[in-house]
Amino acid sequence: MLVALGAGAPYEQAEDSGFTYYTRYFTGPSRPAARGPWLMPLGTISLLTIGGDNDTWSVTVFTSSRDAPVKALRDSDCFTRVVRACPLQADWLDGRPITAVMPMAGVLDRYRRFAMDGAPIVTGLAAVGDAWACTNPSAGRGVSVGMVHAQLLRKTVRAHLDNPPGFAKACDDSTEQLVAPFYQNQIKADRARLAAMTALRDGRQWSPPDSVMGRLTAAASYDADVFRALMETVLCLALPEEVVERPRHKRTDRTIRLSRPAASPWPGPRSAPSAAHHMSLLHDKTKGHTPHPCSEISARG
Numbered sequence: 636m637l638v639a640l641g642a643g644a645p646y647e648q649a650e651d652s653g654f655t656y657y658t659r660y661f662t663g664p665s666r667p668a669a670r671g672p673w674l675m676p677l678g679t680i681s682l683l684t685i686g687g688d689n690d691t692w693s694v695t696v697f698t699s700s701r702d703a704p705v706k707a708l709r710d711s712d713c714f715t716r717v718v719r720a721c722p723l724q725a726d727w728l729d730g731r732p733i734t735a736v737m738p739m740a741g742v743l744d745r746y747r748r749f750a751m752d753g754a755p756i757v758t759g760l761a762a763v764g765d766a767w768a769c770t771n772p773s774a775g776r777g778v779s780v781g782m783v784h785a786q787l788l789r790k791t792v793r794a795h796l797d798n799p800p801g802f803a804k805a806c807d808d809s810t811e812q813l814v815a816p817f818y819q820n821q822i823k824a825d826r827a828r829l830a831a832m833t834a835l836r837d838g839r840q841w842s843p844p845d846s847v848m849g850r851l852t853a854a855a856s857y858d859a860d861v862f863r864a865l866m867e868t869v870l871c872l873a874l875p876e877e878v879v880e881r882p883r884h885k886r887t888d889r890t891i892r893l894s895r896p897a898a899s900p901w902p903g904p905r906s907a908p909s910a911a912h913h914m915s916l917l918h919d920k921t922k923g924h925t926p927h928p929c930s931e932i933s934a935r936g
């Protein structure tokens with residue numbers, strides 16, 4: 636529409652996030668206890684366990700869209716076997732299913748910018764929230780990003796309402812400075828998770844890249860102050876780069892922990908099925924299922 640009106644086209648990046656989600660909703664008299672984190676990476680899969688309203692909750696397994704054998708999770712028996720084998724999440728199955736297993740794929744990571752070389756391509760238009768940028772939903776913070784952005788818009792309107800070019804430029808500048816880092820950090824985290832899933836599926840070694848977020852997540856397992864700081868970043872109250880600069884995170888012992896990203900930030904005994912066990916759960920031999928040719932390399936990790 637902007638082009639039809641004679642303005643330039645906005646800059647846009649859009650690509651498939653590369654994940655496929657399998658979700659089932661449940662209800663019951665009480666929501667299961669949270670024994671593990673609500674988002675837990677487990678080798679080639681990740682699990683999401685999320686409470687809802689009206690005594691409902693959801694269990695999601697997500698994985699690389701290229702991991703063909705894991706498509707078997709569409710079958711509710713297979714889904715149940717896999718989740719049941721994850722000790723920290725198994726009791727989230729203890730309810731009455733109110734849906735089938737619902738797959739979701741083709742989710743776009745998309746980012747738009749309405750300025751070129753620092754100059755706005757249009758005035759009087761401000762894209763906020765998902766209309767500006769969105770990522771796949773595993774981080775569960777699109778609403779928080781939208782709220783941060785909406786508050787910024789309010790401030791910008793207050794300061795520049797009588798100056799349309801100034802308003803458009805201020806919108807672009809403040810979005811890039813204060814909101815875009817949340818998007819960029821999420822993209823980095825998602826790319827790293829996808830790389831880990833792919834490496835483990837292919838039977839390759841994988842170590843987490845050194846990143847501020849990786850160090851923060853690792854340290855949060857051991858240190859209550861760092862955990863609270865991590866929550867600030869998850870809820871978009873602060874950027875990871877900001878919280879690690881705070882004096883209390885610079886104490887020697889914490890800095891050591893902050894400097895070691897872990898493949899799995901969750902301490903304790905192994906909390907996922909082994910690769911071989913995972914494959915046997917995906918393929919129910921009682922149904923005479925023929926394993927997919929890739930199956931022997933899937934689910935390693």
Ligand SMILES: Cc1cc2nc3c(=O)[nH]c(=O)nc-3n(C[C@H](O)[C@H](O)[C@H](O)COP(=O)(O)OP(=O)(O)OC[C@H]3O[C@@H](n4cnc5c(N)ncnc54)[C@H](O)[C@@H]3O)c2cc1C
Pocket residue numbers: 763764765766769772774775776777778779781
């Ligand atoms: C499966 C899934 C799970 C998610 N889980 C979470 C989560 O747990 N936590 C979280 O924070 N975020 C989550 N998100 C992301 C979150 O939903 C979005 O980031 C957030 O809703 C964006 O808000 P918004 O107001 O920018 O856009 P939207 O919520 O999409 O609102 C835009 C509204 O505009 C309306 N609209 C569109 N076109 C027109 C038109 N031409 N005229 C009039 N109205 C129009 C639409 O109908 C819609 O109501 C999830 C997203 C998905 C897809």
